[in-house]
Amino acid sequence: RTYRLSTDDQPGGLKEDPENVLLWRRDRRSLNAEAMRDAILQISGNLERGRHESMLPGAASSDSALNNAKLDYPAIVAPRARSVYIPIFREEGRNPLLDAFDFANPSFTVGRRIPGVRPTQSLYLMNNQWIMEQASLAADHLLAHPWTDPAEAVAHAYRLTLARPPSPAELAAYQEYLALPENQQHPQEAWAGIYHALFSCVDFRYL
Structure with a gap:
């Protein structure tokens, strides 16, 4: 039963059992x-859903060949494939997002x-180049639809990233942000900033 419950706080529950002892x-x-990496790729429209074979080069098909191979680590550990297919190295070439998140x-x-x-x-979510690139791709994906109401576009971005609608205050803040003259002139950059903010917020990192 508890597994199916919502994580939303209830005033009565917070008052009587703030530590959630009674579940x-x-x-x-x-x-x-x-899951975080795959979710970001999915939202950006950049996730390859198909099944993948080994991402190691054919010459590195054995342990000895792998040890002697000159591997392009960035290309291997940062593909568009789901994380389950990414090879894990012990030393050089580890994926920085995986290392940052336990x-x-x-x-x-x-x-x-x-x-x-x-x-x-x-800090990783705010400053990492890969996160910024995925936010830009997500903006391209959203702007491919001919939105007539900015509020609908903001609501769509929220549902896609946070699985909830924006609060009235959040919606008003983003509408004001999108209405700025510089953002009217460069909507792609404005939306990339919105997606970057959503990727970096606490609600995106927690279920």
Whole structure:
């Protein structure tokens, strides 16, 4: 029963059981690194959904060949494929998003991940070039539709990223932002900024 409950707070529950000992709501949980990466690729329209074979070059088909191969690590660990297909390296070539969001250390046997919230995670989402590129692609994807009402476009972006509509205050803030003269002249950059903000917000990282 608790698994099916909403994570929304209720005034009565907060008053009587603020620690949720009686399980009157489900506790929020953070997305793991793979789910976050795949969600960003899905929203940007950049996710390849098909099944993939090995992403390692054919010459590196054996352990000895892999050790001696000159691998293009950025191309291997940052493809458009789902995270389940990404090869994991112990040292060089590790995916920075996975490392930032509590991916298990491949050099050790890890039976259970220990999720944490650190300032470096927010800094990664705000400053990483790959996140900015996906936000720009998401803006292109949204602007391919002929929106006549900016409010509808904002609501669509919210539903796609946060699975909820924007609050009245959020909607008003983004409408004011989109109405700025510079954003009227450069709508793609404006929407890329909106998606970047949504990718970086706490609501995107928690269920």
